[in-house]
């Protein structure tokens with residue numbers, strides 16, 4: 001517009017350039033020479049620079065209004081939604097979500113990108129709820145959900161595709177509801193997203209969280225949550241584990257492993273519990289939970305240490321969270337007709353070549369039973385398991401308060417740090433117990 005509007009030496013007060021805010025190509029100045037040939041003065045400004053003069057300016061405008069020279073009543077428009085039953089005024093207009101960007105390459109920061117997205121008010125359809133996300137559960141299986149080249153027909157949940165918001169188990173508070181099952185204000189646990197808010201169908205919710213017992217939310221995501229239940233059903237239903245039997249547990253300091261140790265030792269009265277961990281400190285923690293013996297798999301001779309401890313007795317069961325080389329070795333330490341509770345194979349989640357099992361013949365020669373499972377296979381029995389674990393917590397045999405570690409991102413809502421925290425699951429710096437990320441207070 002420079003060419004048409006300016007006379008020689010006229011000023012241009014540059015207040016804004018909205019035509020280019022969405023599409024930068026529309027904000028280009030292609031006749032810059034007009035400034036030169038017409039000796040124009042261009043002066044940009046930001047109103048806050050004149051804040052010392054705000055009182056004078058307000059006074060001048062008020063005078064203009066009084067004299068009728070400035071029309072105020074026509075100067076704004078109000079969209080009144082207060083009587084609209086569908087109003088969403090009390091809920092946020094935007095949400096921040098981490099989307100899968102490209103398939104993981106070991107660098108969590110390049111795999112996900114953070115975007116701010118407008119909440120589509122109409123997307124809260126019948127059966128859907130809007131949830132404020134409070135705590136995220138960090139789970140190794142999320143790595144499997146975004147695995148390259150997955151055969152979806154072989155998965156227990158649909159994979160998360162590129163460009164979709166990253167799915168996460170989480171606990172949140174219902175802000176708006178068009179569901180008959182969940183009401184505004186309910187605390188709910190289920191499959192939400194790496195985001196500050198989520199609109200999900202009621203079927204994505206597993207259960208309501210009842211904190212009337214006084215137990216904190218993190219307890220419902222650890223000892224009494226998915227990983228506690230995994231430990232319980234892995235031992236009882238899959239392993240058919242009996243009093244007096246012996247067991248080896250890998251990733252024993254983790255969310256699932258630490259519960260396996262306690263349930264096996266204190267609730268099911270195991271003869272011996274042996275933990276494999278990634279450090280001596282983790283080993284001490286696992287022993288404090290009830291393990292009779294631990295080895296640090298970073299020790300060069302960890303296999304020898306384990307063999308020396310077991311001697312010729314062998315063990316009844318192996319609770320396998322790791323797979324790969326560790327599984328290949330432990331298969332040789334299981335009694336004939338013993339069982340492998342195949343819970344996870346984290347060693348291969350980032351590098352499938354580490355999944356290889358080199359001692360398959362042990363399964364044949366020693367007639368081992370290997371049983372894989374997904375905790376949701378037992379969802380009808382969850383209340384019974386929670387009852388048993390709560391009894392353990394009440395009697396002091398299960399340590400619930402030490403069973404989790406919370407990374408608090410609620411201050412300033414630093415969502416971009418979510419992948420880094422999650423990635424600790426695959427690194428040696430992962431704290432003991434369940435790894436949680438807090439996004440907001442209730």
Ligand SMILES: NC(=O)c1ccc[n+]([C@@H]2O[C@H](COP(=O)([O-])OP(=O)(O)OC[C@H]3O[C@@H](n4cnc5c(N)ncnc54)[C@H](OP(=O)(O)O)[C@@H]3O)[C@@H](O)[C@H]2O)c1
Pocket residue numbers: 138139140141226227230251252253254255256257276277278279282321322342343344345346347348373374375376425426427428430433434435
């Ligand atoms: N089947 C199911 O329904 C189900 C449900 C939940 C979990 N899981 C599986 O259970 C396992 C544990 O999950 P979780 O949520 O309880 O996580 P977690 O144990 O709290 O964290 C992962 C642990 O894995 C260990 N780890 C990571 N990379 C390893 C490697 N290369 N070799 C040996 N250990 C390694 C680390 O222990 P160190 O620091 O000691 O190395 C870390 O503590 C995973 O395999 C997961 O997929 C299965």
